[in-house]
Every structure is written in structure tokens, then in C-alpha cells.
Amino acid sequence: MRPGNGPSRWVALECLRCGRESPPDTLGRCGNCQGILSARYSMKGYRWGTMGTRSLWEFQEVLPPVPDAFRTSLGEGSTPYVPLAHLGREVGLPHLLAKLEGTNPTGSFKDRAAALGVSLARTRGARGVFTASSGNAASAIAAYCARAGLPCVVMAREDITASKRMQIGMYGARIVPVRHLFDTEDTLTQALRAAGRAAPDFANLFVWAPWNPLLVDAMKTIAYEMALQGPLPDAVLVPVAGGDLLYGIHKGFSELREAGLIPATPRMIAVQGEGASPLVTSFLAGHEEVLRGTRADTVAGALRVTFGGEHALQALRESAGTAIAVPDAAILAAQRRIAAREGIFCEVSSATTVAALESLRTSGQLGPGDTVAVILTGLGFKDHPADMVGSAPEASREISEIDAGLFHGTHGEPRSRPAP
Ligand SMILES: [Zn+2]
Structure with missing residues (x-):
């Protein structure tokens, strides 16, 4: 048995x-007291994995117990953690890195949660799975259900885009558009409860800790990987919708500190679009809860939320972090910038983190000596506004017209030193 590959260190769902304990299969x-639940593990003597299995289950000791026979995997996790030397120099953060979650099997970090969620559904004897999502989570759950041989029903917003419908449908899931699905937390709750009543033998895999408290533990493996891959960041920027990813990464670093494997936990920095920033607003105003917004209007499609979870607020405070909202134009510019400078085409929602860097540097919340990591949650193909167009191709030429003139003055200055 390799280090990090022993049985689950599960203690309790609290x-x-x-602090009160709930049964381990609690949904909700x-x-x-209506607080959010989170699993606790015994970290004494933990020695982390080797990233040898190239899947989430490398970290099985710090995940809820799942018998081997019910594990479902497509090789999720073990994503690259790479320096952004060119972009980092430009924004005055020479120690800037990115965690590339777009390299997961369906193109986003939600594969981690789907692998764990579908495996838990099988462990509990579910006959199928349903969820509510119009994007990354739906694609991930549909794929892992296909892998596990379980039927999957996806409740989606009415205006689900063709590209998202295509990916979800490709995995054989049934897509049911539902009016007003994500309008408010109440409409979403009504829809999920109705689905639960209609199909009591199906597992509800809505990926959000207030509904499914165990799936956060899949997200936390991002922190385990970053600590293992190095360098350990001083600050981590996370795009935030419901808050699970930010809370999960903080939870992972906190467990590693408890185990004595890292000296301190990084500052967590939440990033949202200006038109949909309930967590940022609530944090900056010092609230204990995430106030419900009235509108969700941002180009970052995966972050179009009017509500959020207080577990993310707790992570921001515990880690002495902060929160920032960024405008649409900056998000779209950042998406192009990291693609052109670093060769990384991330989804619009991921680019919010890149868009926030300069403000945080200017305000002194990030300094040139800081090691800073951005979590790029998904691939650029996943989610983009309809009006987004690439640069237009030039007019066609004859083969005889291909000459040296083609290669001058159009590609920018060559870089002074090779990329790392
Ligand atoms: Zn409680």
C-alpha cells in the first residue's frame, strides 16, 4: 500500500x-441549526498520496468511504499546475501559477465531484441520478453516469445553449428544460424536491454543499495536488458561484496543515462577475450569511448566481482572504490575454481570476513576493457568449503568394527568453 492509499480516515459528518453530527448519508x-454540513477526517499521521493512480481515488484516505466495486473513474484529477511566467511578469506577480482543471475528462473541475457523487450513489443503491445544471456539472454527471451504467436526468434552464445541450446529450442523459429553475434558491429547491418525490430511487446529485455536503471533499483534492506538486501558494484565486470550490480548496489545505504537511494555509480570494456577486458583496459588508441578490447578470455563465453558501464566507475569514468582483469587459479581455500569452484557453468564468490580478496587485492585496495561484476551472470551449468571435481570417491567397511578407509584422515581438 502506498502512502495516502489506506482506508478512509472518515470520522463524522458535522x-x-x-458542530452537531448528522448521519453520513444526510442530504441537506x-x-x-440549518448550518452547512462538512465531513471531518482524522488527519493524525496522514502521509499524502503519490499521484501514481492518476485519479481522485489517489486520495481515498481523505474521501468518504466507497467500496472498490462501486468506484467510478475516468482518470479525473491529477491536473497540471503550471507557472504563468509571461502573464506574471506583465501584472507584476513573478510567482504566478495556474491549476488547469480544464484537462479533466469532460473539461471541467466538476468531474471530481461527479466521480465521487456517482460512486456514492452506487454505494447507496440508487437506480439512477438526477441533477439541476445547465453547464459543467450536468456534463460531468452525465458522463460519469454513462460510465457507471446509471440513467441520468438533467433539469436545465430553459435557455440552455446548443453547445451545452450537445455535450450533455452526447453522454445519453435526458435533458428536461425547467422554467425559472435557477431564478432563486427557492425555485431551485422546489424543482429538486419535486424531482426527489417523482423518482425516490434516484440519487439527487445537485453539486452544492447545502444539498450534498460530501461532494466538497472531491473538490478539496485540488489543494492536495497543489501542495504535492508545489510550490505551495500564498494566495489562491477561485471563481465562485455556490462557493463549494473555494470552501473545498480551503478545507484541503486546512487538513494538510492539521496533518503537519504544510506550514500554513493560503489566503483564499473569491472572484465573481460584477453583475452577480452575492458572496463578494456579503463578505465586504461583513455579513455572516450570503445575502440573496435580485439579479445575476455577468458574461461568466457558470457564475450567474443570486445566492451562495456561507461555508465560502467562513473560508475567506479563516484564511484572512478577500473577495473581488470584476466587470464583463475585463473578464473577456483576460480570457484572450491568458490564451495569447500562455497558450491556455480557459472558459469565461475561469478568466474572472485572471481579470482580478491587476486590481489586487495595485491595491497591495497581492505583492511581487507572493506565490499566487489561479484556479482555471474549465476549458474555453465549454461556455462562451454567442457574440464572441475570433479574429477574422485573411483573404485567401494563391500558393505562389506565400512569401516572406506573410511572416513579418503580424505576430508581435518574439519573446526575449524561452517559456519555462
Ligand atoms: Zn448545526
């Missing part, structure tokens, strides 16, 4: 607010 919040 409330983040009052604490019955005592």
Missing part, C-alpha cells in the same frame, strides 16, 4: 456552525 443542512 455542522460547520453548531443541519437539522439543529
Whole structure:
């Protein structure tokens, strides 16, 4: 048995607010105080994995127990953690890195949650799976259901784009458009409860800790990988919708510190679009809860939320972090910039983190000595606005017209030193 590959170190599912234990298969919040639940593991003597299996299950000791026979994997996780030397120099952060979650099997970080969620559904004897999503989570869950041989029903917003419908449908999932699905937390709750009543033998895999508290533990493996891959960041920028990813990464680093494997946890920095920033607004105003917004208007499609989870607020405070909202124009410019400078085409929502760097540097919240990591959650193909166009191709030429003139003055200055 390799280090990090022993049985689960599971202790209990506990409330983040009052500490009360709930049964391990609880769906929803604490019955005592309505706080968000989170699993606790015994970290004493933990020695992390080797990233030898190239899947989430490398970290099985710090995941909920799942018998081998019910594990579902497509090789999720083990994503690259790469320096951004050119971009880092430009924004005055020479120690800038990115975690490339777009290299997961369906193109986003949600594969980690889907692998764990579908495996847990099988462990509990579910006959199928349903979820509510119009994007990354739906594609991920549909793919892992196909892998596991389970039927999958995806409730989607009415205006789901053709490209998303294509990817979800390709995996054989049934897509059911639902009016007002994501309008508010209440409409979403109504839809998920109705689906649960209609199909009691199907597992509800809505990926959000207030509904499914265990799936955060799949997200936290991102922190384990970053600590293993190095360097350990001083600050981590995370695009935030419901808050699971930010909370999960903080939870992972906190466990590693508890195990004595890292000296300190990085500052967590939440990034949202200006028109949909309930977490940022609530954090900056010092609230204990995430206030519900009235509109969700941002070009970052995966972050179009009017509500959020207080577990992310807790992670920001515990890590002495901060939160920032960025405008649409900056997000789109950042998406092009990291693609052109670093060869990384990330989805619009991921680019929010890149868009926030200069403001944070200018305000002094990030300094040139800091090691800074951005979490790029998905591939650029996944989610883009309809009006986004590439640069137009030049007019066609004859083969005889291909000459040296083609190669001058159109490709920018060559870089002074080779990329790392
Ligand atoms: Zn409680």
C-alpha cells in the first residue's frame, strides 16, 4: 500500500456552525441549526498520496468511504499546475501559477465531484441520478453516469445553449428544460424536491454543499495536488458561484496543515462577475450569511448566481482572504490575454481570476513576493457568449503568394527568453 492509499480516515459528518453530527448519508443542512454540513477526517499521521493512480481515488484516505466495486473513474484529477511566467511578469506577480482543471475528462473541475457523487450513489443503491445544471456539472454527471451504467436526468434552464445541450446529450442523459429553475434558491429547491418525490430511487446529485455536503471533499483534492506538486501558494484565486470550490480548496489545505504537511494555509480570494456577486458583496459588508441578490447578470455563465453558501464566507475569514468582483469587459479581455500569452484557453468564468490580478496587485492585496495561484476551472470551449468571435481570417491567397511578407509584422515581438 502506498502512502495516502489506506482506508478512509472518515470520522463524522458535522455542522460547520453548531458542530452537531448528522448521519453520513444526510442530504441537506443541519437539522439543529440549518448550518452547512462538512465531513471531518482524522488527519493524525496522514502521509499524502503519490499521484501514481492518476485519479481522485489517489486520495481515498481523505474521501468518504466507497467500496472498490462501486468506484467510478475516468482518470479525473491529477491536473497540471503550471507557472504563468509571461502573464506574471506583465501584472507584476513573478510567482504566478495556474491549476488547469480544464484537462479533466469532460473539461471541467466538476468531474471530481461527479466521480465521487456517482460512486456514492452506487454505494447507496440508487437506480439512477438526477441533477439541476445547465453547464459543467450536468456534463460531468452525465458522463460519469454513462460510465457507471446509471440513467441520468438533467433539469436545465430553459435557455440552455446548443453547445451545452450537445455535450450533455452526447453522454445519453435526458435533458428536461425547467422554467425559472435557477431564478432563486427557492425555485431551485422546489424543482429538486419535486424531482426527489417523482423518482425516490434516484440519487439527487445537485453539486452544492447545502444539498450534498460530501461532494466538497472531491473538490478539496485540488489543494492536495497543489501542495504535492508545489510550490505551495500564498494566495489562491477561485471563481465562485455556490462557493463549494473555494470552501473545498480551503478545507484541503486546512487538513494538510492539521496533518503537519504544510506550514500554513493560503489566503483564499473569491472572484465573481460584477453583475452577480452575492458572496463578494456579503463578505465586504461583513455579513455572516450570503445575502440573496435580485439579479445575476455577468458574461461568466457558470457564475450567474443570486445566492451562495456561507461555508465560502467562513473560508475567506479563516484564511484572512478577500473577495473581488470584476466587470464583463475585463473578464473577456483576460480570457484572450491568458490564451495569447500562455497558450491556455480557459472558459469565461475561469478568466474572472485572471481579470482580478491587476486590481489586487495595485491595491497591495497581492505583492511581487507572493506565490499566487489561479484556479482555471474549465476549458474555453465549454461556455462562451454567442457574440464572441475570433479574429477574422485573411483573404485567401494563391500558393505562389506565400512569401516572406506573410511572416513579418503580424505576430508581435518574439519573446526575449524561452517559456519555462
Ligand atoms: Zn448545526
